[in-house]
């Protein structure tokens with residue numbers, strides 16, 4: 001006999017200002033959860049992995065909806081921006097294409113039309129698709145509570161599989177991404193999904209900056225990985241290896257090998273490491289080609 005689990009009873013709030021949402025969180029603390037698309041949280045509630053007594057829906061808050069870009073302030077993505085909106089946003093310059101590719105890797109059209117980039121981070125799944133590109137881009141998160149605000153690098157956000165450093169009274173209001181210098185490009189490659197609903201087995205987000213198209217000396221490299229460690233991670237050793245080197249096939253191959261060695265997969269480890277190598281090599285090659293085009 002199949003026993004259907006009932007979702008727990010909860011009180012629902014739909015504040016129209018950030019101040020209201022913050023005050024609700026301050027009032028209900030651990031008993032409350034904020035959400036946007038609900039594509040992760042409602043599934044967790046159905047499975048009884050989350051049983052919040054108060055749900056705070058952020059979708060009506062105008063302050064959290066926008067995407068802005070300026071060379072001085074870089075790219076800012078509000079907490080309720082969906083994958084669908086990001087992937088088609090005319091505001092985002094071409095040099096951030098890896099972000100659009102990462103959002104397009106999330107589920108099907110329906111999931112992308114509801115699910116948000118911040119929700120993808122908030123769940124803190126090791127296999128989430130957008131963190132590798134965001135990590136490679138040096139993304140930071142703005143966290144706000146009744147006590148004030150702080151900005152932290154995305155790398156410092158994760159505390160383990162499905163765990164993060166958010167205080168119960170805090171919420172993420174925006175993702176901040178520094179401006180990319182000239183001669184930069186990147187990509188997000190993932191492997192492999194049989195259906196759109198499958199989890200990514202290995203995801204690699206890469207951002208490369210070179211001094212000039214003629215010299216091709218790497219001045220900055222970002223490599224983010226998912227599904228190969230307890231949390232999304234940066235391949236720091238591979239990034240360091242690339243810096244100062246003239247980028248060619250041989251250097252790319254060595255960097256991919258280093259990234260593979262520093263990944264920490266637990267299951268299907270040998271295969272995942274091989275896929276980190278293959279996808280990092282392909283991603284760096286594609287990034288260089290994009291700069292040269």
Ligand SMILES: Cc1cc2nc3c(=O)[nH]c(=O)nc-3n(C[C@H](O)[C@H](O)[C@H](O)COP(=O)(O)OP(=O)(O)OC[C@H]3O[C@@H](n4cnc5c(N)ncnc54)[C@H](O)[C@@H]3O)c2cc1C
Pocket residue numbers: 033034035036037038039040041042043058079105106107108111114115116117118119120121122123127128129130166170171172173196197198199200
């Ligand atoms: C059918 C299906 C397919 C999917 N496929 C993929 C896939 O291919 N790749 C992938 O990466 N994911 C996938 N997902 C997971 C999910 O869709 C994404 O993680 C999505 O980005 C979550 O966004 P959301 O707005 O729906 O999050 P929500 O469910 O609203 O929230 C998720 C978590 O983040 C927290 N949160 C939300 N907003 C904030 C905030 N502003 N501040 C602090 N905490 C916050 C919530 O409390 C909750 O813990 C899939 C889900 C489904 C149902």
